[in-house]
Amino acid sequence: MTHRTTALARTTALASAAALLAGALASAPALAQPDAQSDDRPDDRTAAARTTLTFTVDDCEGCEVQLVNARSTLDADVVHVWESQTRRVTDGAVSFRIPTRRTWGMSATVRAPWEGHTGYVTTVAWRYDRERVGDTVTLDDAVTKRKASACWEGVRSREVTVPLVVEKVRVRGVRKEVDGSIAFVPTTQSWLPPMRRAPEGVLGSQDVNICR
Known part of the structure; x- marks a missing residue:
């Protein structure tokens, strides 16, 4: 050859x-599996921009709070999911240090020690129907609401403190009425769609909230 x-x-x-x-x-x-990340793991793509987010919470000592960011892609079957570690409220507060870009479209869940078998995870309402950014919301107001947004528009600042209200309420559980929670911010925040059903102000999630 x-x-x-x-x-x-x-x-x-x-x-x-x-x-x-x-x-x-x-x-x-x-790939259809979410790419979950913890707030304690390095995120090389956003190493320079991080935010310390603190929730102040009265009467919810030991409550577990977790942050989740879920974004859709051009492929309807693929959703990118980031989540923080779960942290407990101690001395009336809980803090997270997270990539700033994760605050856009972020949702927050709360598990209170008193909750029964609800069949869902209590989710923070960043905005209730008919409320505008900056409006004050009391517990009496919140329990009259029927829709809420689980999606925060987020911030660009390095530090932010957000007051959070978590109260025990009776809810319809999996088998019977049980103790549950209502969780909301007392000052309406900038929010993102969608608005979801929230009977008597209670926003619950059985899956991640995809914000847009």
């Missing part, structure tokens, strides 16, 4: 291998 013939054979073999690899990648299924 001549040198020219040998070179041609090698070129043909490489081209065939490249075609096979391209076909395998094209036929591989899309």
